[in-house]
Amino acid sequence: xxxxxxxxxxxxxxxxxxxxxxxxxGLLRFPDTLTRxxxxxxxxxxxxxxxxxxxxxxxxxxxxxxxxxGIWLLVLLAGATVSQLIARAARQGGPAR
Amino acid sequence: MTVATILEMVLGAxxxxxxxxxxxxxxxxxxxxxxxxxxxxxxxxxVRLDAVDVALTEAAIGGGLGGVLLLGAAARLxxxxxxxxxxxxxKIVRLGAAGASVMVAAALSAAVLLLPDPAPTLAPAAIxxxxxxxxxxxxxxxxxxxxxxxxxxEKVVLLLAIVGVWSLASDQAWGGRPGPRxxxxxxxVFAFLARLLPPVGIVxxxxxxxxxxxxxxxxxxxxxxxxxxxxxxxxxxxxxxxPASGRWLRLVLIAxxxxxxxxxxxxxxxxxxxxxxxxxxxxxxxxxIEVAMVLxxxxxxxxxxxxxxxxxxxx
Numbered sequence: 001x002x003x004x005x006x007x008x009x010x011x012x013x014x015x016x017x018x019x020x021x022x023x024x025x026g027l028l029r030f031p032d033t034l035t036r037x038x039x040x041x042x043x044x045x046x047x048x049x050x051x052x053x054x055x056x057x058x059x060x061x062x063x064x065x066x067x068x069x070g071i072w073l074l075v076l077l078a079g080a081t082v083s084q085l086i087a088r089a090a091r092q093g094g095p096a097r
Numbered sequence: 098m099t100v101a102t103i104l105e106m107v108l109g110a111x112x113x114x115x116x117x118x119x120x121x122x123x124x125x126x127x128x129x130x131x132x133x134x135x136x137x138x139x140x141x142x143x144v145r146l147d148a149v150d151v152a153l154t155e156a157a158i159g160g161g162l163g164g165v166l167l168l169g170a171a172a173r174l175x176x177x178x179x180x181x182x183x184x185x186x187x188k189i190v191r192l193g194a195a196g197a198s199v200m201v202a203a204a205l206s207a208a209v210l211l212l213p214d215p216a217p218t219l220a221p222a223a224i225x226x227x228x229x230x231x232x233x234x235x236x237x238x239x240x241x242x243x244x245x246x247x248x249x250x251e252k253v254v255l256l257l258a259i260v261g262v263w264s265l266a267s268d269q270a271w272g273g274r275p276g277p278r279x280x281x282x283x284x285x286v287f288a289f290l291a292r293l294l295p296p297v298g299i300v301x302x303x304x305x306x307x308x309x310x311x312x313x314x315x316x317x318x319x320x321x322x323x324x325x326x327x328x329x330x331x332x333x334x335x336x337x338x339x340p341a342s343g344r345w346l347r348l349v350l351i352a353x354x355x356x357x358x359x360x361x362x363x364x365x366x367x368x369x370x371x372x373x374x375x376x377x378x379x380x381x382x383x384x385x386i387e388v389a390m391v392l393x394x395x396x397x398x399x400x401x402x403x404x405x406x407x408x409x410x411x412x
Binding site for chain 2: 074077078080081084085
């Protein structure tokens with residue numbers, strides 16, 4: 001059982017790391033602010049979500065697991081809000097670069 | 098070489114690189130962003146050194162509130178930036194500044210490298226005497242009991258800092274509300290965040306303060322969390338900054354150092370020493386000081402970011 005959980009952890013955290021890598025590549029390579037934001041929020045939402053999912057079997061207690069999920073939800077909220085605000089500022093600031 | 102060592106080396110290299118980039122960056126805004134990223138990575142180093150209390154403070158102050166303060170300063174300086182950039186200092190001044198910086202860095206590295214091995218430490222003594230206060234977190238013990246004088250003076254410094262910021266106000270705005278009145282769409286996404294996050298943030302802030310007795314955390318970390326929530330509500334335009342002349346505001350500002358000083362003098366009155374707690378009541382007294390401190394820290398940090406009074410108290 002614990003072996004299966006370890007495999008799940010490795011798979012999920014690796015997938016999360018891949019999303020962070022893809023998000024970073026997108027941040028560096030995409031042509032304008034809005035598409036770069038799109039790449040960045042993918043890394044935050046999916047990447048961190050997968051990392052948290054992978055860490056849940058290792059959390060030890062339900063309380064620690066809930067804290068991890070809470071961190072992910074807070075990052076989701078902050079990331080969604082901040083990307084909206086940046087997108088609005090970019091649109092008002094003239095043609096997106 | 099273990100994975101952890103590689104991680105630490107990469108972390109150290111990235112932090113040093115970010116530090117160098119922050120100094121080299123020409124634009125004030127870019128340098129500020131670099132500094133914020135630096136302030137968010139340094140806590141990871143503190144965590145690797147098992148100094149979680151320091152990491153929390155560094156993340157809250159260095160990365161969070163310090164970053165907001167510098168961003169505000171960068172926004173104010175934007176108008177005068179081209180003029181300032183045009184005044185390039187002469188070669189001799191720049192060489193002199195570089196030489197002075199190298200000497201400071203060399204002296205600091207020498208101080209660290211010349212430490213005897215093992216370094217002198219009072220950590221075992223602090224842990225051995227932990228039972229004297231009833232608190233399990235040795236950092237809180239040092240801050241609130243063994244070196245309480247330093248913490249009390251630190252709160253006085255916070256008070257002096259806010260007096261310094263307020264003294265920048267013009268005569269018309271003296272005693273008025275700090276900063277501009279923020280406007281945001283009341284149905285927009287920012288106002289939504291400012292309504293949704295504070296209940297969570299206030300609970301987390303109080304938890305960080307409360308758990309500081311036994312685990313990493315404490316009044317400063319909790320207070321900066323509460324300050325961040327207050328600033329969020331102010332910046333979303335849901336509330337306004339209080340007038341600097343308000344009696345309640347000033348009472349909260351002096352509550353932390355005031356209660357600390359009162360308890361300290363109480364120690365003298367009851368035949369102990371200044372800032373000595375009677376052993377039976379040490380924990381309630383420390384908790385009382387910390388409750389006053391967390392309020393003072395939250396309000397002081399919030400007002401430091403809000404800035405000098407700009408509008409007369411009537412408006």
